[in-house]
Amino acid sequence: MVNRKRKILDWGNSILFLGPTTFFFVITVIIPFIYGIYLTFHSMSTPTDPLVFSGVENYVQAINDTRFWESLWITIKFVFATTILINIVGFCLAYLVTLVIERAKVQNFLRSAYFTPNLIGGLVLGFIWQFVFVQILPAIGDFTGIKWLELGWLGDPVMAFWALVIVTVWQQSGYMMIIFIAGLISIPKDLMEAATIDGAGPLKRLRYVILPLMVPSFVVTIFLSLRNAFMIYDLNLSLTDGGPYNSTLMATMHVVNKAFIEYDYGTGQAEAIVLFIIVAVITGLQVYFSKKKEIEA
């Protein structure tokens, strides 16, 4: 009897705390997602047309769309560059504001300063940095006579790509820093002391104590930076708009263009599902394999 009462109370608690989130998650993510998959098996030329079953035709078109695969290849290069850089920069920043600088006031100031870029939305960030790459850097180039700075960055395919990488790293490493700080703080003090007493210098401590214990943080940060890089759209739109000549057009932007600019809804949606599967598999494998590397302190 007491047990049953407990169970009902537990249910009540679950609904109280998880109900609202679940409710909104279901209506804003799960239902549209399932409906989206359903739509890919139909064809319609405008959103108001009646749905006509068309089998896997949309998927065939998506797979035959060379521009989709080109944009995916650009995205993969971008994912590779940003994931590595964000994690290195984020970890270095965390190390700096936790173990190197020890005055609390300076620590707190720097932590907020590095985190701030993350609070600015991608669209705004894109326009601010567009001004930097198109006007400020060339002005500096003119002033100092540095040749490669004199021209706007966004007109050259290679420089435009790195412009996107730089802004993404600048925006996200502060966020990853917070996760790394949490990881660094939770490393037991006695382990560090023991290592010092055994004669390990700062580099050895980093290599043999800190990094192995930070693997759980890296699992999270790599997952987040992978996912963010695959799904980038806002910054891509406002900074380069895919240009010059589609050389920085990432997969998400191609999907949006396909569906809402070229009005090819079915193919666009099918490409979105293909992209989802690719990202899900890659991040899934990443989490699975890096979880194996985790050790307990």
Next chain:
Amino acid sequence: MKRFIYFLFVSVFVLVLVGCGGQKETADEGGTGDSGDSQVKIVITNGKGEISEQFNEAAKTFMEAYPDIEVEVHSKAVGDTLNPYDKLTASGVTVTIAMFEPYEAMTKYKDIALDLSDEKWNEETSDALTDEEGRVIGFPFAIEGMGLVYNEDVVKNAVGDDFDPFAINTRDRLIELLDKIKESGIEHPVAYQTEAWSVGNHYSSLFLNQEGDPAAMLDKLANGSIKLIENEVWNGYYDTLDLLISEEYNAYGERPLGQYYDSAHVAVGNGESAILFNGNWAFDSLQALEGTNFGFMPVPVDNNPDNPLNNKIAVGPTQVLFINKNATPEEQEAAKTFLNWLVYEEAGQDFLVNKAQIISAFKNNPYTVTNPLGVAISEAIANGQTMPFSTNYINAGEWSTIVGPEVQKYIAGEITREDLAAFFEDYFKNQ
């Protein structure tokens, strides 16, 4: 305590649900109540989100003058990609007057158009949208135009106060003008933004006007009977483009691509440069200094001053209104009343031009917009110096994502003129 919180949560939740449901019900009741009396309700979709406030005001003014017609306006949010017509139709509402861009109007939506050939306002305009059989199906709501935009102060400073933009009707005269501007102390007379939609949708469609009717030209391109690389007009436009992006004249000549929209418009606006290629909408970005005047020059395509292309700017309707065939006859009549109100009544004319700052397609509208580029277009219309707005005849989506980037490759020197011609021929054939 726990139980109390739980109860509180559930009751709040239920209240929210009931609240939402309740609102909807009253709205529905309102709807049925209205259709009960003699009032006719028309639903208008407005595709120009930037004038939604003015449109709502206009609806109010109209309803005061015609109390037996109720107008409901649905504006598209700026940046929304879905037409409000699609949304409303999907939810079962019959839109009475729908606003479309001419290309989608002629392709996706032409089946819903009511024949408007017998409407009186056809006497006042030559820009109405017609279908293949020549019937008028679209009311020209907004007129826009494009050409070489110039900063009048800079140009007059270089060549004197009697400058006539339509005298620049050969490529050599344009070069002469650019040189004079350079002599007057402007290092780079041109600051052209070269974004995909500009070099693609706008600039690269201009050659479709070479035989007068762009639609006929498109048919010829589709059946492959035109070799573009041998086509003088097509080549002529790219010769002029080469000039506009050259290191000698263009502020970004060393690297002509690269998100220069703001930078270029500020430069021409404040007089650091003088010329760019764009349309009347560019004025918002151009007005850097108070009181600067701007105007349009034609884009010269060769050195023959009698070539009509050298003497005209591309002007045409960029938004048209359809009356929905599927609306009831009473609603269609009320919709026609609204269109006549826009053309003939003072309040309607005032809304269109003074309030919404739209260039009117109708000769009888006495007002002019405050935008100097809009004024230049009105004057060009009055003087017969206009040719069709060629962008209306192409698939804007594909041109900005597929064709525009290809033209950008040509600008960057990644592909040759021959490659570009071959690409265009292929593209048109596969339409």
